Amino acid sequence: MKVRFKIYHFKKISSTNDQAKTLAEKGLIDVVVVADEQTKGRGRFNRKWISSLGGLYFSVLLKEKNTDKIKYLTFIAAISVVKAIFQSTKLKTKIKWPNDIHINNRKLCGILTENVLGKVNQVIVGAGININQSKFNKKISNIATSLKIELNKKTNKEKILSHFLKEFDKLYVQYKNEEYARILKLFKENCDTIGKNVKVKTLSEIFCGKVIDVDEDCNLILKLDDGKLKKIIEGDISIVD
Ligand code: BTN
Numbered sequence: 001m002k003v004r005f006k007i008y009h010f011k012k013i014s015s016t017n018d019q020a021k022t023l024a025e026k027g028l029i030d031v032v033v034v035a036d037e038q039t040k041g042r043g044r045f046n047r048k049w050i051s052s053l054g055g056l057y058f059s060v061l062l063k064e065k066n067t068d069k070i071k072y073l074t075f076i077a078a079i080s081v082v083k084a085i086f087q088s089t090k091l092k093t094k095i096k097w098p099n100d101i102h103i104n105n106r107k108l109c110g111i112l113t114e115n116v117l118g119k120v121n122q123v124i125v126g127a128g129i130n131i132n133q134s135k136f137n138k139k140i141s142n143i144a145t146s147l148k149i150e151l152n153k154k155t156n157k158e159k160i161l162s163h164f165l166k167e168f169d170k171l172y173v174q175y176k177n178e179e180y181a182r183i184l185k186l187f188k189e190n191c192d193t194i195g196k197n198v199k200v201k202t203l204s205e206i207f208c209g210k211v212i213d214v215d216e217d218c219n220l221i222l223k224l225d226d227g228k229l230k231k232i233i234e235g236d237i238s239i240v241d
Contacts (some may be wrong), residue, residue: 003165005032005060014040017126019115024061024122034058034161043110044099045203045236046231050140054132056146056157061167064123064134067115071218072180073115075187076171077125081109082190084163085129089147089155094192097211097220097237100131106145131157131171148164180216183192188214197240198222200232207232208240 008031013019016033019041023031026040035058038051051057060077078095085101085108086094093103101109111128116122130136130146130153147155174182188194189224193211200207207230209222220232 003162003169004221005030005165005169007032007034010035012037012039014038014127015042016057017042017112017124019057019059020124020126021114021116024116024124025118027059027062027120028123029120031061032058032161038128042112043128044112044183047113049110049128051128052061052133054130054134056160057126058113058130058161059126060150060165062123062125062172064115064121067121067123067173069178069180070115070123071098072122072175072183073125074111075183075218076168076175077111077113077127079171079183079186079190080167081111081127081129081162083167084160086145088159089151089161091147091150095153095187095190096239097191097193097214098218098234103145103150107143108145108147110151129159132156139190168216181198184218186217193220193237193239198237199240200235200237202232202235202236207235 013035016035019033037053038057041049041051064139071157081101082093084093087156093101094195096102099111114124119235132148133146136144197210212223213221215221222230224230
């Protein structure tokens with residue numbers, strides 16, 4: 001299957017999401033910006049995303065009228081990363097709600113979805129996958145991993161990207177057809193956060209409880225220690241057990 005995206009490849013840029021934003025402002029859509037290294041890679045909550053050689057850093061730029069459901073784009077990207085990694089390496093990875101892919105309790109990939117508001121609404125879905133890095137700096141070495149560390153051998157980055165784009169494009173058709181229930185089901189099958197006891201940090205509060213579901217608006221549903229239900233729209237979770 002031929003992928004319909006036009007790919008722009010850079011050796012080193014600030015951030016593929018920022019570069020995709022520049023292309024968005026020029027009116028481009030359906031393009032993918034890929035970089036070997038980023039000097040200003042960003043994560044959620046404006047955190048730095050360390051983007052050294054060996055990782056795969058890319059952003060997909062899409063046109064999007066209805067921005068209500070764009071969290072589903074993060075979900076389809078996460079599912080596509082899990083599938084692409086499995087197709088290339090046979091490694092089974094899991095999604096941590098809403099945007100992390102992990103294996104053996106360490107993070108392998110993060111996804112950052114951003115909206116570009118303008119004459120035409122565009123959405124940028126950026127992903128950083130740790131592929132051929134042999135090690136990470138001290139600050140993150142106990143929470144991050146790469147395919148190289150897990151498999152003790154190199155993986156072809158281009159193949160991962162091409163599997164990703166094929167899977168993403170398939171799921172994007174479901175997204176465009178508003179088949180959200182189908183996507184949510186697939187997300188839940190690949191997400192291991194449901195059923196776990198977690199600590200959730202939102203921008204202003206901290207909640208502890210058991211994850212009982214992900215709802216149709218992509219929120220996490222938490223049963224708090226006092227038995228009440230709490231809907232988490234955005235937050236950072238750490239697994240307690
Ligand atoms: C996160 O886990 O907080 C999300 C990390 C997203 C990183 C990717 S790397 C490619 C794209 N460009 C960026 O600056 N960020 C995303």
